[in-house]
Amino acid sequence: DIQMTQSPSSVSASVGDRVTITCRASQGINGWLAWYQQKPGKAPKLLISAALTLQSGVPSRFSGSGSGTDYTLTISSLQPEDFATYYCQQAYSFLLTFGGGTKVEVK
């Protein structure tokens, strides 16, 4: 199975900060990567698919990049509603796997 390693596991930031979360796959996944946002008590929400394709309605401050085994989610200017936990997920294999999550907390 493909293992997904996310870092950091948590980050403290302030409104307006630029936040970067990374995800590393145990093998190349050819851009088959998604990012999800989950707020407490809510279901996850798909933000980005295919490593860089923003889903409809997702603010443009979110962006994704990467290739091969290494991928990045960037929030260019953190907003109050962005404090949440973020997960990456590889879609290269039918056996889907998620990263461990990154909690974005108030500094």
Place this chain on the structure above:
Amino acid sequence: EVQLVESGGGLVQPGGSLRLSCAASGFIFSNFWMSWVRQAPGKGLEWVASIKGDGSETYYVDSVTGRLTISRDNAKNSLYLQMNSLRGEDTALYYCARVIGRYLDNWGRGTLVTVSS
């Protein structure tokens, strides 16, 4: 509007069984792969199983193979997860999700399964 509503969770003893259901609406159910994803209390997301639109292909995470079975009834727009030989580590909130290109684009609110004596 896509809607996914899970049901069937509850408290079950170790070794017991449970059947989860997910009622889908707002899209042509048979055209889409569907998945179950779980989240143990305070933990991250774990994909459990996926099933093709016509039910002809299924995939499972290793830890549930042989104990959990994903199925669907396209006539009823419903997804199921039959859970047998349940263990404490199966305790989690179980989400059903619609799949597009192996991405999970719509999720239900989840149903809680607690395995405890």
